[in-house]
Amino acid sequence: MSERDEQEHYDVHAVEAKWLPVWEKLDPFRADDASPREKRYALTMFTYPSGDLHMGHAEVTALHDVIARYWWQRGYEVMNPIGWDSFGLPAENAAIRNDEHPATYTYANIETQAESFRRYACSFDWSRRLHTSDPEYYRWTQWLFLRFRERGLAYRKNSPVNWCPNDQTVLANEQVVDGRCERCGAEVTRRELTQWYFKITDYAQRLLDDMAQLEGRWPERVLTLQRNWIGRSEGAHVDFELHLASGERRTVTVYTTRPDTLYGATFMVIAADADLAAEVVAPERREAFEAYREQVRKESDIDRLATGKAKTGVDLGVTATNPVNGERVPVWAADYVLADYGTGAIMAVPAHDQRDLDFAREFGLAVRTVVAVPNAEGGVDDPEQTYVATTGDGSYVNSASGDGFRLDGLSDKATAIHRIVERLEADGKGAGAVNYRLRDWLLSRQRFWGAPIPVVHCETCGEVAVPDEQLPVELPDLKGADLKPKGVSPLAAAEDWVNVACPKCGGAALRDTDTMDTFVDSSWYFLRYCSPGKDDGPFDPDQVRTWMPADIYVGGVEHAVLHLLYARFFTKVLHDMGMVDFVEPFAVQLNQGVVINQGKKMSKSLGNGVSLGDQLAAYGVDAVRLTLVFAGPPEDNIDWADLSPAGSLRFLHRAWRLAGDVTAPIGADPSPGDAMLRKVTHRTVHDAAGLVEGHRFNVMVARVMELVNATRKAIDSGCGPADPAVREAAEAVAVLLSLVAPYTAEEMWERLGHEPTVAKAGWPAVDDALLVEDSVTAVVQVQGKVRARLDVSPTISEADLESVAMGDEAVQRALAGKQVRKVVVRAPRLVNVVVG
């Protein structure tokens, strides 16, 4: 190898090995709570410890790190913590397979991932590291649960729940996707169980209202998803009088969004699995009803929602009185009405609701049009004939009460709704009402590897909270086969653990054997980071005030209605408890896309997985990071097959070579240097800041590439390597590159004669005078066609530009013999002459 070759060889792995220990020693990213500098909190969704890091981790942390490192360069005190969401099923399943404790798998993987993160050179503050499965952490998860319970926000109820037969545990609504378990894909069934819930529905309206603060700062997509999930609807409660077989009367309230169609209600439907249905069914219909209810209970959501499935139901043999016209209508039970939405009972208006119409057709029930909705030809179709319910606006018909009250003649939905609600309220037969699709958050799980619910069940005292001073309620030492799912929590089998003295009366009592959904753990970890060692509370309110709300939260969009909704809910409750002084935890959010390969999600079965470890071995950390950041806008999915880590490496090499070519001495005054290059440098540094702040990292990288090209050109065929502008440019490249490629940047920095670390070198000062262009190209168009380009001053006046343009020879030629109708001048860039 010649001397030149040796000098020019850039060994990425040697560079990585060289700088890691140096940074370890410098510990440059430890956030100082007491720093006088302005604080920034850079948060990234913490990791689940299954195996080693993969491409997805590499992408999200690379993007996130650009922001965190940028803030350091800009002089902020940055908190960029890291932790692990370390409770959960995969560890438990692995433990059963391998006959070991879930902690073994969990903490081994955490160590592996931590080591990978270090090598990946993220600017994490390792001193704040936390794991949700540590007793020091889940102690406070339990403490928070008890505070929620004291406020009536954690309660137990018996109700039909989503059950995953594979994982042998209940699931929250949010964890059921298309009728399947979000985690394992098994078809979810229903079970009637007593379970713990968080009363998130109490916060439905605030979860909606506070989104105003997030508008423009969170991805619109996430806000829309949350809005849909909360599902606010406006309508009315209407009371129907039920005439039971016994002669008894009973008031049943229905919820409807179309109270204006009340006169068209020709029957009523109660959810088959609602208690109400069983209570009111006539004796001669009971047998048929019980059989139907059994059938409904066995049905999974997938069966129930199967497209094209005919409506089913059973006549309950009772009637109900319509409150506005006194009409007696039959009452049915059916599965298309849901027990846990609204009141579990509806008034059916088949003419104006497709589901009701389908049901009416199936069972030969009456259809009455009360809104004459014009069709495309201007006529009015009869839903009974067309089988299409009409839901639009129209004029009201058949809508009058005996006492003269009527909707007939109205043609406006809003007015009709207003009128009928007014009438119902006056009669005490109903009222305007708001409903939400959101259900309470089912938080108990029948699995082992989670935070035990800190409640004791005592025969005499009932449900008793474990006193705070006895927290944490630690998990018993179970492993292997002990953890096999049996339909009840494995904790139930740990007799020594389950049997305790009641904290209240001292008598025999049993611990609650369920554990908490791991989304409870992750609903407050971002607060814990602010004071991770605190042992007399979940977090230090003063430190939280210092750092929160997080200035950026980077993570996957898959948590739009899970983690993000739960964390917002927790924050609002903590606000109401006086523990935090804000209601939204994450000021700005960035969702990264997914890394796919060859057009498809990476998967073992497709054999298209790309190993992060292999890529790092082949191209090094910097090239992989650069590739991911440069691939496209951060929120877009990126296809690894479209990318070129080899190209990234080539670029890094080119940048690195610049540092070796610089011969101007360190500290040289750049002002006498090459003005052209200086302008490029200052323009690039200036623009890069805006691009990072706008999360347009791919464009920022492109601009750095331009600067590298310009510097190369200056060295080879311009001002030469000794010009101080070349040093200035190379130093700027090093600092800009430090956001994406920390090893290369550090190596450049050293070659340029500086001490480590470039990560704290500071953002280069921009000289505004160098941002001003001497001249710009003005385009002169005639009828939209470019006829001339003129070099003009950027501050030229519209009048001057027009006269220069009109005086141009080529323009004159184009205008020859034509009538100038109008001249549009946009100084200094454009003149358009319109002829006519």
Place this chain on the structure above:
RNA sequence: GCCCCGGUAGCCCAAUCGGCAGAGGCAACGGUCUCAAACACCGUCCAGUGUGGGUUCGAGUCCCACCCGGGGCACCA
């Protein structure tokens, strides 16, 4: 069925306000270097912006309809 996001060169992507469609990269091709190759370097090629209308002096950008791709919601009364 409803709601969001996207469609620019062979590919990934740029294009503050509506103002010359191209910043950057990949691939390809040509050249320099080399005994040769790889690497590196220099250079070249390439689209009128999914389709059809509209507004405008001027549309990738705004409006309407449609097509394609991706995502979400969906028996929620």
